[in-house]
Amino acid sequence: MKWLHKDLLDVSQLSRAEVMAIFETAGRFQELQQRPVKKVPTLKGRSVILFFAEPSTRTKTSFDVAGKRLSADTFSLAKSSSSLTKGETLKDTALTLQAMAPDAIVLRHWCSGAARFLARRVECSVINAGDGRHAHPTQALLDSFTLHQEWGELAGKTILILGDIAHSRVARSNVLLLNMLGARVRLCAPRTLLPPQVRSWPATVYSDLSEAVRGVDAVMCLRLQLERQQDGLLPDLREYARTYGLGPRHVELARPEVKILHPGPMNRGVEISSGLADCADSLILDQVASGVVVRMALLFLYMTRKGE
């Protein structure tokens, strides 16, 4: 497939066929993971800047591993360790990064729209690794890829996204992508953690977890930011865990072999019971493995694109 996109800002930019091409490419890289030498020279001599203005060890490491497996040179810039962002505007950061002439920039930023802002100002590809509450396309792609590996087809499946939807870029991108792939999406959270007018989203909204989980094929738990209590959005964590934490009694209401996902890092005992996170139907570690190959596929497609 001829890859025409310069940037990956959100999954809404992709067609279904393009998502399938990403999955297919990721599938091929998966085979590579089994070999003793897991490195190929595909992107030798190309450089990727990992610019994480908001800390995230997992996603950064996943991109770093993905880039190195393809023999790209990866350079990490973190907000804390870099003089780049100390009092510097994102515009100047963009110009500075541009001057280093990378082939791709992977950006994580605490502001919604930051990836779009950067993409407008640099010539190389920008891969959005999470911007504010807006989008996290690579996470959504790896989540769907994980389910795709498990089921083959997502069409007709029902997937529940559980937890802090309002502040979650993971949920936003997943709702879009799962719909594109033909799955039915349910959302469950207290009203305070649902975005306004969530009913305009292509999803069914629940406030009662027992009802929401009935008959679903997979549950995607979201990480709860513990400060939501101080923001006045929750009474306390104990109540949250009792009401919205996924536990064994919920799993009984779902389909047999219901799959459990979580983007990590988990608050065990808050949004998910510890036993469920480790159970046989948990795909949480598969997600981590999928993350590397999906990101390899993305770096490969975006950095070898023949656009223009």
Next chain:
Amino acid sequence: MARIDLIVRRAKLDGRDVDVFVSRGRIVEVAPSAKTLEPGDATVEEAFGLMLLPSMTDAHVHLREPGFEYKEDIESGLRAAAWGGFANIMCMANTRPVNDEGSVTELMLEKARRAWPKGPRLFPIGALTKGLGGEELAPMAELAQAGCVAFSNDGVPVRSTELFRRAMEYASDWDRVVIDHCEDPYLGVGAGVNEGAVSSRLGLPAQPDVAEALQVARDILLAEYLGLPIHLAHISCRKSVELIRFAKGRGVRVTAETAPHYLILTEEYLEAEATEYDTNAKVNPPLRTPDDQQALFDGLADGTIDILATDHAPHAAHEKETEFDVAPCGITGLDTALSVTWGLVAAGRLSRQTFLRAWTTGPCAIFGLPVNTFTPGDPADFFLFDPDEAWTVGPDTLHSKGKNTPLCGAVLKGRVKTHFIQGKKIV
């Protein structure tokens, strides 16, 4: 008959060809154009059929001087006003220092007189509370004596309803109207985007329309209880319009304004691919829905919304060229207001009478400012306007230092060719 010192020949006033006779800064007569004229020793300005409009009044601008002259200063703000068709502009108190002492007011007036001695006229608005802090009343008597024509805490809504009540009472002793920026102090405060489907998709902190309407309701109830007038700034949503209509029906002395950007843009602008997260459209109150926009048009048409005001809020380019969350709120407006709203008249969305009321007689009546209705004795404040001249909005065509407008790059129609204030040509 007074000695005529200015004659404007062959101008188009509401479809008629007229000559305008001016003496000592005042209108003497507006007469059908005569083929022959005895100019005597009067100056003759040939209008060549250009449109004649009375100068406009903007009751809500931010001039940034003192304190933020890099965004705008009194000289550049008045220049934008002169070219924008405004004879009178009222400037908000959120400068540094805040306009909460007579000396700041006097400084502003002195700067204006020096920069533009023939006008446009500057009418400062004093702070309602010291430092806009919402804790203590500002010295309104001193401010009124120094030249403040109204009082407002614009920029920082007063949290305490008790203090706000006292401020309204105290201001009334000096016959000054209080202008309120209606925003609940807790509900989505300061957010630059409307809370709803668009903000949800974009993942931005947002402000619901009820944050505005709650404060509108409070102000209306207070105004009714106290029997005092209140002016509500930059109304943006249907709920507010309906509350104001209800209040006017009850005889409450409430007046209201909306700004041109709410009439031409909605929240949908922020999610269109080309303009997604455009910080130039980050404004407080935020751009609302198409339904809110319709309510504003209806409110203007039936007089529920009394006037238009730009809420001219210039910012430096580097302040707006940043992440949406970080960017300051505001759109530069003095340069574009006339073209935008005359365009709405041309398109049939605003009547000519509504346009004139909203920009001339309306604000002047509310705040007691001089107004020209082309009646003998009125101040000779008017401009000649080419409604068909197209111009592209951009850094080179805007006279304000603020280039922060979502209209950048747009082609607008209508340009001021000559502007007279009290019979003296200012541009």
